[in-house]
Amino acid sequence: AQSVAQPEDQVNVAEGNPLTVKCTYSVSGNPYLFWYVQYPNRGLQFLLKYITGDNLVKGSYGFEAEFNKSQTSFHLKKPSALVSDSALYFCAVRDFGGSYIPTFGRGTSLIVHP
């Protein structure tokens, strides 16, 4: 079985400050991990993924995420937040060698204040 937890419903940050959106996962084998962003009334846009290799993954729009196997976490980060980053963020996991269907977290609403 695979699962994802996004412990925060909402994250508030001031523009220019660093942001972190948390994600923890559980899989039986090795994980494929993903972050997506959703703007109102839009589908999900792919941001970045971890498959293997470097634990720090860089993605679109200046976002990055760090894979931590011991803590089973894959937190999304950005050094300097923009108001336009305000959106709904989803973490997802697939079990390598297991189900090809990703499991999504419940989503975290990021609000960046001017």
Added chain:
Amino acid sequence: GAVVSQHPSWVICKSGTSVKIECRSLDFQATTMFWYRQFPKQSLMLMATSNEGSKATYEQGVEKDKFLINHASLTLSTLTVTSAHPEDSSFYICSATPGSGGTEAFFGQGTRLTVV
């Protein structure tokens, strides 16, 4: 990245009528596509897995006779909401993963269905 196009973006229909939503993979072939439903401020709920050339696999609790899925080609899957009721009003999203080594899913723009 790969492109998935979903149409229409929004639709309003009367109770009792049927609505068809199309999902196309524009630059890759997709033997499998996924249909999700999303309620306001909530996560994605997987409704069904659409398999090209065969019957869709529905998640528990999803009425297959109400939500008809057809995946007639490697680039097109359709979701038909039959005899729609106001409680079917929701945001529907499709996704697909490019075959042959693809890992991440790509999503359509979503369809906002309102049943009046």
